[in-house]
Amino acid sequence: MKRPLLTVRRLTLALLAIGTLAFILQALPVASRIYIDISSPSQRKIPIAIPALRHEGGDAAGYPLANNLAESLGGALTFTGLFQVLNPKMFLQDAQQMGTDLAEIKFAEWSFLGADMLVRGSYRVSGGKLEVTFRLFDVINQTQIMKKSYLDEATAVRQIVLRFADDMMLQLTGEPGIFNTRIAFVGNGTGHKEIYVADFDGFSPRRLTNDNSIDLNPEWSQDGKSLAYVSYKKGNPSQRENPNLYLMNLLTKSVQILSQRPGLNISPAWHPQGGKLAVTLSVSGNSELYLIDTRGQILEQLTKSFAIAVSPSWSPDGRKLAYVSNRTDKPQIYILDLAGNTSTRLTFEGDYNTSPAWSPRGDRIAFSGFYEGKFNIFLISPNGNDLRQLTGGSGNNENPCWSPDGRMILFQSDRQGGTTLWVMLANGSDQRPLGLRLGGTHTEPAWSPRLTWNPS
Amino acid sequence: MWTLGSVLLVLLMVMGVSCAKKVVTEQQEPAKAEPAAPAPAAKEEPKAPPAPPAPDKLAEAKKVFEAEGIYFDFDKYNLKPEAIKVLDKKIAFLKEYPQAKVLIPGNCDPRGSNEYNLALGDRRANAAKSYMVKAGVAENRLSTISYGEEKLICTESTEACWAKCRRDDFIVQ
Structure with a gap:
């Protein structure tokens, strides 16, 4: 490498600002190189060119895929907020004519167009199968960063693209992407609040429950195979309506009751190592946090006070819980240290702070706070420092949750009218609606971990 | 949430089941007047055949109570x-x-x-x-x-x- 690495320029700021890079470098295979520091607070978007893929034979019917594949990849990369996908209309060569191998790439042209990276792909369709080869080039250094082929059903265009996008993110950041993740949320398009699930980017929303009741608080298990949620549905007609906790196995779609004690059974939060959940029960007459197992047995009562205790969120190491208590008369966020069973108040600004969400990296807690008549999303570090407001302006922004890589925050906002899901980078930039193609309001989002299986 | 059955049950409970005449009244009245919503349980009760004063009073009290x-x-x-x-x-x-x-x-x-x-x-x-x-x-x-x-x-x-x-x-x- 004669030229300076792309990385060095990109990361100057980050190196100065934070020490997390060292951690990421340690975690990397030796051969890899960090092109993107995903923990940098001020990442410049990388301009990337993705010309239509070259059709390399097989069925002619597969030809329109050339654009679909490129656009689909562009959409996925844009979603991360790390890339600026260049408009293909300004490309100088015909995508079907230009070469695909390192020696054939005209780097000067791509450089002239402002691209720092180039994805050059090719594909063939035969016997109902689609084979796609993606090559990722570093335009500045004129090198090939990676090349990978994927074979799947001819209809699995999006799946192939997302698999490459995940591999590409692993190559560039040292960590897999979030393209094989789902989001769960509450939708009321049927006239009842039901639990829905969609792809990470809001694509393909589908309803999971059909309870005709009030369903709330969806939460993914750490393996992504179960969803805990609250429903007011009655087990049988003679039963009294009550907010009870349920567990849905996403592989079989079977549902079991988790807790149906008198009073509240709400606010599930899976322990990061699985097997148990922190929940709010008011069986004692007061809402308190409890630890229960997946059969609903109480393992431990975690809080005991005269005050409300709801919305637990685990630290990634499972040793602490952020939660909401109104022991000072107003809802504020507290941190419960399970070792000493001590609660420490975290938030002091404002008099209404709720919905804490501990980041996967452990260094931030997102929450919604009520100031000057509006709810907005804030970040604070677990030691109470570095309070930052991420959203502002018109509307209410609530219920933040983190992407599994800790780079993005999903939340609900009514800034454009009906409440729907929005996403932003963890530094508050790039705020945009998911654009769910689904009626009604969309609330209480929960982002799955990376999935090792296909739930749809 | 509110079914005819539960309304009947409530009326039965409150008025007692000893009086056959009352039971008849109850069977007729909800069919005519019970709405799906919980609120005005017996608003049209007077339309029912000779209603004894007790249910009237109860229904009125219940109406006021729930309102x-x-x-x-x-x-x-x-x-x-x-x-x-x-x-x-x-x-x-x-x-x-x-x-x-x-x-x-x-x-x-x-x-x-x-x-x-x-x-x-x-x-x-x-x-x-x-x-x-x-x-x-x-x-x-x-x-x-x-x-x-x-x-x-x-x-x-x-x-x-x-x-x-x-x-x-x-x-x-």
Whole structure:
């Protein structure tokens, strides 16, 4: 490498600002190189060119895929907020004519167009199968960063693209992407609040429950195979309506009751190592946090006070819980240290702070706070420092949750009218609606971990 | 939530089942007048064939009882003086009709997190229940449920609407 690495320029700021890079470098295979520091607070978007893929034979019917594949990849990369996908209309060569191998790439042209990276792909369709080869080039250094082929059903265009996008993110950041993740949320398009699930980017929303009741608080298990949620549905007609906790196995779609004690059974939060959940029960007459197992047995009562205790969120190491208590008369966020069973108040600004969400990296807690008549999303570090407001302006922004890589925050906002899901980078930039193609309001989002299986 | 059966059951419970004539009345009346909603249980009762005075009185009392909720300040569950007055009337009703059981749903306005509001609604329902129990109403005659912000009775973003949402209802069961 004669030229300076792309990385060095990109990361100057980050190196100065934070020490997390060292951690990421340690975690990397030796051969890899960090092109993107995903923990940098001020990442410049990388301009990337993705010309239509070259059709390399097989069925002619597969030809329109050339654009679909490129656009689909562009959409996925844009979603991360790390890339600026260049408009293909300004490309100088015909995508079907230009070469695909390192020696054939005209780097000067791509450089002239402002691209720092180039994805050059090719594909063939035969016997109902689609084979796609993606090559990722570093335009500045004129090198090939990676090349990978994927074979799947001819209809699995999006799946192939997302698999490459995940591999590409692993190559560039040292960590897999979030393209094989789902989001769960509450939708009321049927006239009842039901639990829905969609792809990470809001694509393909589908309803999971059909309870005709009030369903709330969806939460993914750490393996992504179960969803805990609250429903007011009655087990049988003679039963009294009550907010009870349920567990849905996403592989079989079977549902079991988790807790149906008198009073509240709400606010599930899976322990990061699985097997148990922190929940709010008011069986004692007061809402308190409890630890229960997946059969609903109480393992431990975690809080005991005269005050409300709801919305637990685990630290990634499972040793602490952020939660909401109104022991000072107003809802504020507290941190419960399970070792000493001590609660420490975290938030002091404002008099209404709720919905804490501990980041996967452990260094931030997102929450919604009520100031000057509006709810907005804030970040604070677990030691109470570095309070930052991420959203502002018109509307209410609530219920933040983190992407599994800790780079993005999903939340609900009514800034454009009906409440729907929005996403932003963890530094508050790039705020945009998911654009769910689904009626009604969309609330209480929960982002799955990376999935090792296909739930749809 | 409110079925004809449960309404029948309530009327049976309250009036006692000894009087055959009353039972006949009850069978006819709901078919004609029972709406799906919980509120005006026996508004059209007079249309039923010769109704004895007792159910009339009960139905009227029940109507009055259920029509009046108690209201709370934002993020509060303490009983305000007006609420105490209403609760005292509830207690009087429960003393007059010792068979009656009551469900108290606690509600919040839409501001704030669903989860916190569920807990707040629970508090509001329990605040009313505790007061009534302290005044001598048997605990097993009162049950509570929190709907948090899930049963809004209006949707305007005004204090007037929010004030109506922050309430306990009282439903004779």
